[in-house]
Amino acid sequence: MVSNVQAASAMFLKCFNEGGDCSIVVKHCSSAGEANSSGEAAAKRHCHVAEFRVYSALLSAWSDVFKAMFTHDVKEKSERKIEICDFSVAAVDAFLRFMYSGNLDTGAGILVEVAGLADKYCIVQLQELCMQSFKKTLKPETACEMLEAARQIGSSSIEEQCLEAIFCNPDKALPGAFALSAVLLEEVLVSPKLCIGDVQLAMLILGWSKHPVAKAHGMDIPAYFQRHVHVAGFTENEYSKVLSLADEVGCKPTLEVLWRQVKRGQHTTNLFDCLWNNYKTQFPDNGAEKPPFVGYWVNMIPSRASIGKVTNSGHTHLSMQQDQARGTSSIELETNDEMKWMIPHHAIYISAISFNRVLGSGSRIELFSSEDGSAWELLLDSGICLDSNVKLNDIQCRSKGWAKWFKLCVRKGKYNNVLKIQGILQAM
DSSP states (O other), X not given: OOOOHHHHHHHHHHTTTSSOSEEEEEEEEEEEEEEOTTSOEEEEEEEEEEEEEEOHHHHHHHXXXXXXXXXXXXXXXXXXXXXXXXXXXXXXXXXXXXXXXXXXXXXXXXXXXXXXXXXXXXXXXXXXXXXXXXXXXXXXXXXXXXXXXXXXHTOHHHHXXXXXXXXXXXXXXXXXXXXXXXXXXXXXXXXXXXXXXXXXXXXXXXXXXXXXXXXXXXXXXXXXXHHHOOGGGOOHHHHHHXXXXXXXXXXXXXXXXHHHTSOOOEEESOHHHHXXXXXXXXXXXXXXXXXXXXXXXXXXXXXXXXXXXXXXXXXXXXXXXXXXXXXXXXXXXXTTOEEEEEOTTEEEEEEEEEESXXXXXXXXXXXXXXXXXXXXXXXXXXXXXXXXXXXXXXXXXXXXXXXXXXXXXXXXXXXXXXEEEEEEEEEO
């Protein structure tokens, strides 16, 4: 037997939406809107209606759900019409074309919707094809488009995968985030899992102003900037860089007002080393009596009494703790251990963190910051944002305000490393 399935598929596709004994009517309303000054959505409804003429026998051959509609005494059988209201016209078009040709050719966001249609109407072959395509299509650059579609069809599993792609690669994912609904964009930007610094986020938000889609949505870029960018974490050079772009897109007045309200501090790439240098400047090694570094400058609080044992007889507890507090000696922690740092007379606006060496492939750590040691904000989850075998230098993150407390939790494996915290330091 010889065959030409490709040719048959092409000919059959030419019959799509031609004739037919029933109709598929699509009624789809989408929300495209702007968040108000409080971050609440002010959505505008855009509704689209389309009708496709199809053959009931073909739909029934693919789907038992369709077959039941056309064989039982239900409205669809009597009216010869099926209404689809939860999916876009483009998605239904691609869905129906697949049933005519066996081929699926569509964009990232539509792919997610087609997967939802395949689930709804129990078309196993299309479900499998969508999952294969999904693995190839989901990238940081497509994650926002696919996230929006996943939210619209209520697919929590796809939504989680899209969010992970965004949180791990915000520099590649967020340039297209203006296409998200106002509510969903707000959720992404406020998430503690978003691994991004304030300067990087500022440049991305300002960059949205240049895109025609963002302009069409009427996005209030200054409002997004004010809500989500903390200029207190900028250095003078970073401020100048952001100001240049802000001027270009018409947001310069907003940034200038925010900058004037900021109390200036000292930029540091290593908080604990900076405090040590300040201590040495105030109390130089000139033979005079001087107070300890640990106490006034930095305090450390382990979660177990046995953390920090001294095995070297020539190394005292005080000298070891001082070396750990100033960041020249590693801290060793086991699974479920925690270490807290507190800087009593200073605070820092965090912009990045780093470690002296890789965490290890079997390790997972979380790092938190706090203003008061009570309410903690996640800065880093290495299991989400990082390849633990890559050396961790200048991991972009941001605190929501001035931080005086830091907590490192070992969720898996071991930790034997030195933490460095970067940002703007102030004496309180």
